[in-house]
Structure formats: C-alpha cells, structure tokens
Amino acid sequence: MSARNKLAITTPSEREIAMTRAFDAPRALVWQMFTRPEHVRQWWGHGHLEVTVCEIDLRVGGAYRYTGRTPDGMEVPFRGVYREIVAPERLVLTEIYDVPMARDHEGVVTTTFTEAAGKTTVHSVVRYDSKETRDMVLASGMESGVASGYDRIDELLQAASREAG
C-alpha cells in the first residue's frame, strides 16, 4: 500500500486546534468533498460513526447538520452555519457540538484549500470561544486534536514504561 499523506495536528494558540492534510486530487474536487452531503457521508467519521444525518445548505447564513451514531448507539450531533464561502479556496463555518452544555459553546472553523503540483492541501483551524471550550472538546467531543506540545506524551509514556519495565 502506498504511503498515506500525513495528518498534522497542532494547537497554534490556546483557543485553537489546527489540522493540515494533503490529498492527491485537484482542489475543485476536494472542495466538493467538504461541501456536498453525498460526498461528506462517504468519509466523515469513517470507522467511528455511522452517518445518520448529513445536510448542507451551502449559502452564507445557511445551516449544516452532521450526525453520526457510534457502534454502541450514541448519537453524535454537530451543527453550524456557513459564514464565508469562497469556492474552491476558503470555507468559514461555525461548529456546535449539539449536546447539553457543549451546545453553549461555538467554534469557528476556517478551512483553506491550496493546490500545488496536483495535490490539494487542506488546512483547517477551529477557534473556540475559550481555552476551556477547546479543552472540553479535546476531552469529550468528537473533534480531533493533539497539541503540538503534547506530542511528547508518547515519548514520555514510552520512557516511563521503559523505566517501569
């Protein structure tokens, strides 16, 4: 199997989580993967969630809704509103993890798509209303994130277990 493009996750500030990932496809096509529900359904949450709802009203002010179901039957609902749509370059949307407590905190996701040498790089930054929200998302939501500084955790754990063993 050919090597995968690598996912990079960092925390550029204490309120943000950033992800960068390249795809071997033209930008216009990758843009569609993120903006058309029939495509999003094909990959979002793959291996973790069965997509039960995927609705996209791709207009500024238009809403979207993604819901997935975990293997043990828990619903994981996300929703938000499109704020900026510059096809196929830039997408800004709000994101709410739609469960009690969490739904009071909104994230703003800015995604840029850049193409070079037939590859499209997707760079996505989620900015939360506070550090607490971000950490809550990291701790309990379905958002991803490994702080750049936390990359040492693996190192630490390995060293610690060597020590213990």
Added chain:
Amino acid sequence: MSRNLDATFAALADPTRRAMLARLAEGEVSVTDLAAPFDMSLAAVSKHLKVLERAGLIIRGREAQWRPCRLDARPLQEVATYLERYRRFWEDSFDRLDDYLKTLQQQDGRQDETHERTKDGDHERSHERTKDRSKHRRSNERRDDRRSNERRSHERKK
C-alpha cells in the same frame, strides 16, 4: 474525571513543565537536579512542581530530605488515550477520503475517455447515459461543469 483531565491539560500547557516531565520520565530526580537546566529560581521551580503534583502527574517523596520527584504516568495515559482517539477519528476519516477520491478520479478518467469519443455527438445521448448511471451522477456533473467551463472559455476566445 473531566476535572482531572482539565488539571492535566493545564499542567501540560506549559513548556517548562513538559520539559520537567520529560526529565522525570528518565527516573526519580531531586528538585535541585530538576531545576538545574532551567534559568529560574527554586521557588519558581517548586511552583511548577506544585501544579504537576496537583494534576497527579508527579509524586514527591515525603520521607527523604531531598524530596525526590517521580513521574506518575497514569493521567498522561488518560489524556493520551483521549487525544489518540480524536486523532484517529480524523486520520481514519481522511484516509477514507483519500480512497474515495481515488475511486472518483478513476471513474472520472474513464468517463473522460467516453466523453472524448462522443464529444462531437449530440448532448441528448450523453445526457441519457448520465441518467442511467445514477451512481456516477456526481462525477458526471463535474464533467458537465467542466464542459460548460470549456464552452465558456471557448466562447470568450471567439
């Protein structure tokens, strides 16, 4: 549990404390030795240690005079497990998107060949085919988009 996690995150947010943990991962060490690489007072070091201790990341010996510090990896394990899960969520999603893009582009390539063969033919026929092959609808639409773009640029040239 989530409160513990908050404390762990807060403790890990500081580069000095992470460096201290890295040092402690190598084994038990005294406060003086722990402070040595850092350009800071013992008081400042002991403040960092208190944060780490509150987060349950280190255990400090009470008995010995030099109060050795020792790493407790359990909270780290907890955080790493969480973070690892979220990383995997996106990694798995994007890997799947890779495969899906590959499939779409292969289909698209095949259809472009068909398109080449029929580009002088009438549009009705090609449209009918599009309807028949509904599962390939999207890539056909893309092709149509592209075709109309080509047409537009052709018109501009005229």
